[in-house]
Amino acid sequence: MLVQTLYTSQAQMPMADAGNGHILLEALAYNPHHGLTGFLFRSRNHFLQFLEGTEHDVKEVMARITLDPRHEQILAWPLVPTSARLFGDWTMGFAGGVAEPEVLLIRSLPRTVETLATLRPKLREMAAPYFSDPVNAH
Numbered sequence: 001m002l003v004q005t006l007y008t009s010q011a012q013m014p015m016a017d018a019g020n021g022h023i024l025l026e027a028l029a030y031n032p033h034h035g036l037t038g039f040l041f042r043s044r045n046h047f048l049q050f051l052e053g054t055e056h057d058v059k060e061v062m063a064r065i066t067l068d069p070r071h072e073q074i075l076a077w078p079l080v081p082t083s084a085r086l087f088g089d090w091t092m093g094f095a096g097g098v099a100e101p102e103v104l105l106i107r108s109l110p111r112t113v114e115t116l117a118t119l120r121p122k123l124r125e126m127a128a129p130y131f132s133d134p135v136n137a138h
């Protein structure tokens with residue numbers, strides 16, 4: 001079964017830290033082999049990540065991400081079954097300069113199946129400027 005999830009978390013290193021690139025490299029090394037696609041946003045203080053794949057694969061990667069000390073206070077949506085991927089063309093897109101208020105707004109929403117459905121077009125819109133970036137395009 002194909003599922004999607006979304007979480008926000010407090011980053012434990014500055015926005016300009018090379019560690020953000022390391023996270024992206026880890027994701028790019030792992031996700032394609034496990035059918036995981038999605039997008040990782042970084043704002044000044046937060047991460048926001050959308051992940052999709054089989055229930056098994058999403059649970060497994062989320063278990064590791066949740067233990068990662070490079071972020072804290074993870075607020076995750078439940079896994080939502082879906083028939084189509086939102087970021088099927090991205091093994092893991094990355095946007096490094098997302099506005100803090102946008103992430104704080106999403107962070108304040110109730111984490112229900114309904115809000116995730118509402119957020120899908122918004123997330124796609126936030127990611128759109130990065131789709132032409134050859135580093136991220138696949």
Ligand SMILES: Cc1cc2nc3c(=O)[nH]c(=O)nc-3n(C[C@H](O)[C@H](O)[C@H](O)COP(=O)(O)O)c2cc1C
Pocket residue numbers: 023026027028030031040047049061064065066068070071092
């Ligand atoms: C915000 C954030 C997002 C991450 N996203 C992914 C991801 O999409 N895929 C992935 O394999 N690892 C991701 N990681 C890294 C994992 O938490 C973990 O460090 C990495 O997979 C290596 O795990 P291991 O040391 O158990 O092998 C992310 C880490 C952070 C802090």
